[in-house]
Amino acid sequence: MSNTITIRLDDKLAKKLDHVAEHTGRTKSDVIRDALRRQLAIAILDEVREELVPLAEKHGWYTDEDVFRDVS
């Protein structure tokens, strides 16, 4: 299923979008979808970390090294 949404962009942002789309040979929709996917992934990472970091600490994992010791 696909959804269509309409968003407003100021001139500066619209010009940047045109430039990137032309430079990379992608459609503007594709550039927007890619940027959105990346930004949402980062937002979700921050959100789940709030829940999961305390669970990991209970398990004794505080730093990268703690994980590297137990997970190959």
Added chain:
Amino acid sequence: MRVFLDTNVLVSAILTRGLCRDLLRSALEDHQALVSKLVVDELVKVLRDKIGVSELELDKTLMILDGVEVVNDQGGVPQTAGLEPNDAVIFAAALAAEADVFITGDQGILAESHRLPIDVVSPRRFMERTSQPDAYPIPTDHEDDSKVSEFSTDAIGEQAFEFALSIVKLCRTLEERSRDVTVRRLLLAGTSIGANIEEASAAESRRDFTLKMAMASKEARETNYWLRLLNQSAVVPEIDLESYLEKSLELIRLLTATVKNNPRPHVVSRDLEAAYREMAGDEVREAEADEWAEGLIGDVADDTR
């Protein structure tokens, strides 16, 4: 850059306050982050079994992967020297996905990094490198494109063509004796090196030239990988692959030097010319190269299948 994340890096990025969190953010923002299906399976196992994450949280966590390219694992279990079976499967997926760099906190893999065909680094090393502008030299469009014609591919292109020819012949012989899928992969990678160099010779810009030569370099590394795999798995034990391995390493060395030097025209012209002079001055090496090249001359169509 295509950045492959090993399981331990992804797990740590999600669960701890270390450097891996910043690394994942950077990979999502500035690069193309890659993981394989086995990495995802291992992540789920760790979250569910070790940390006791609920199914709801697990589903939410996996949404992070919408910003990541999840690549398929390759069939079979590759026997990459020095790697544990699961690590070898993950590494093979990274290689097939043409990752530029493989990031891991696994000391076992890092210890083998010099023998592996992808740049293998620790999270710290990756962050150090990407914080330096010249760490991974990808030229920009603002660079002077006027000197592209200085970058002749004649010498290396010829070597790659001869190598491709030898690989075609080798693969025909191997295919007569084995149906191993690795042979087909070797054929594809081994013949792509020269094809990319040929494209580079008609590059429209310096950037285009570097990217094409970088592709050739990757194909050379992949070729070396399949050759090592065929050699060590002894698919056709009676055929000696050592000379092919040596030639693939030679191409990797030449292509790596070209890619590394190319973004800096003032360095490239001088260094490459000097390097070619030095190579030509080495009589033993030149004689070997001649012998190798002469031995391969012939019409592929004349070969018996």
